[in-house]
Amino acid sequence: MKARFALGQYTYTNSLLHKLDPRVKILLVFSLVVFLFFVRTITGYLILFVFACSLVVLSKNSFSSVFRSLRPILLLLLFTAVFQIFFTPGRLIFEWRFIKITAEGLRLAIYISIRLILLSFFTFILTSTTSGIELTDGFEALISPLKIFRFPSEEVSLMISISLRFVPVLFEEADRIMKAQMSRGAEFNKGSLVNRARSFLPLLLPLLLNALSRADRLAIAMESRGFVIGKKRTRYREMKLSGLDYVAIAITVSVFVFALVVKEIV
Amino acid sequence: MQHKKLRAVMLAGILAALSFVLMRFTEFPLIPSASFLKTDLGDIPILIGAVYLGPFYGIGIAFTKDLLYLLSGGGGGGVLGAFINFIATGTFAFVCGAIAYKKKSMANVLTGLIAGMLAMTVVMFFVNMWAVPKFWFPKITHKDLMKYLIGINVPFNLAKGALDTLLTAIVFFSLRKRNKI
Numbered sequence: 001m002k003a004r005f006a007l008g009q010y011t012y013t014n015s016l017l018h019k020l021d022p023r024v025k026i027l028l029v030f031s032l033v034v035f036l037f038f039v040r041t042i043t044g045y046l047i048l049f050v051f052a053c054s055l056v057v058l059s060k061n062s063f064s065s066v067f068r069s070l071r072p073i074l075l076l077l078l079f080t081a082v083f084q085i086f087f088t089p090g091r092l093i094f095e096w097r098f099i100k101i102t103a104e105g106l107r108l109a110i111y112i113s114i115r116l117i118l119l120s121f122f123t124f125i126l127t128s129t130t131s132g133i134e135l136t137d138g139f140e141a142l143i144s145p146l147k148i149f150r151f152p153s154e155e156v157s158l159m160i161s162i163s164l165r166f167v168p169v170l171f172e173e174a175d176r177i178m179k180a181q182m183s184r185g186a187e188f189n190k191g192s193l194v195n196r197a198r199s200f201l202p203l204l205l206p207l208l209l210n211a212l213s214r215a216d217r218l219a220i221a222m223e224s225r226g227f228v229i230g231k232k233r234t235r236y237r238e239m240k241l242s243g244l245d246y247v248a249i250a251i252t253v254s255v256f257v258f259a260l261v262v263k264e265i266v
Numbered sequence: 267m268q269h270k271k272l273r274a275v276m277l278a279g280i281l282a283a284l285s286f287v288l289m290r291f292t293e294f295p296l297i298p299s300a301s302f303l304k305t306d307l308g309d310i311p312i313l314i315g316a317v318y319l320g321p322f323y324g325i326g327i328a329f330t331k332d333l334l335y336l337l338s339g340g341g342g343g344g345v346l347g348a349f350i351n352f353i354a355t356g357t358f359a360f361v362c363g364a365i366a367y368k369k370k371s372m373a374n375v376l377t378g379l380i381a382g383m384l385a386m387t388v389v390m391f392f393v394n395m396w397a398v399p400k401f402w403f404p405k406i407t408h409k410d411l412m413k414y415l416i417g418i419n420v421p422f423n424l425a426k427g428a429l430d431t432l433l434t435a436i437v438f439f440s441l442r443k444r445n446k447i
Contacts (some may be wrong), residue, residue, distance in 0.1 A: 028402070037401075080403065087405075088405050097357070112403075116401075159282065161279070162275070170283050197429055204307065211277065213282050215276040216273060219269060219276045229275070
């Protein structure tokens, strides 16, 4: 139960990808995900797929853990693939009674599935090699230029780090309250829709009440230690670009351009 | 002023974490026969935050929750699922907060929630009109797309929104009765 609810997929090893600067990793993965939709050929996607697989090897993750991360989208993936294969009109390559498979359908199914798989692969590589703290730091550094437009970047990053910190605590609390209410005879997830929804109220209210008082105590504790929003602070962890980061940028960009311009061969 | 702001940011962070936790704890099918159309109570802390702290905090909480969702590796297609979820919840929370934040009377809160629910349904209609052919079914005909949107997507979002509205209102006014909000 604990493992299923654990936040993030971070693995504690020390690979080349773990050493990269979080800012670089976030930017690269973000641009890969956006530009993924500009690739038009299956060959291009296959190149990116090979690239993603080599990144998995580099990050010292096992392939079984990558496939485990695919599980939530497996049903969607199967459904879309089957739908494309059977219901796309075009040149017939296989026919048996009412089942008709067309070349176009097959191609489309591969195209869509590989794209969805690549999306979760790249997300997985980012989250498995970057810890929550690194991600927040990187994210904060990336959005801090937005201050010019009066965007409250410091508040946002403070909010993100607070929420990251409190997810495990609240999981435990929710679990405890749920069990406490069950021991008093509460039944979750039974009966009609309205009953089901209502059965969660004895869980929701204590959680929200605790959240409110926790926020009070936290704000007072931070203030008494002299924390002020918007004041210049020194950092405990400094981020610095190294040679490795430039190599990573160069490799990613060149692989991507190659995938973009390559001609279809299949 | 400073204390109020710090407390609001802390509360927003905790509500985002709570939203994520509830999403994992309270998943249940909306229509028992169609188990893939699931809903959860993760939106309630976001809506409470939007009414209590203001529309922009609502968007911030929704954003943080979806960032956590992304980090946990959830969602269909990773980034895409989290992004679309952010648009839906963000709209709901923003509209609701914009109407109800200034004066938190019962009528105002209910109007805000219902307006937010309708806004979310409309926005999701157009987002799906764009996203379904682009990412999932490129060859879908216009007729089939409309059939899916009007037959499944819109009723689903309305039902989900109505459930969120009902529960948020109950929770909000119980908290208020205890003078906590």
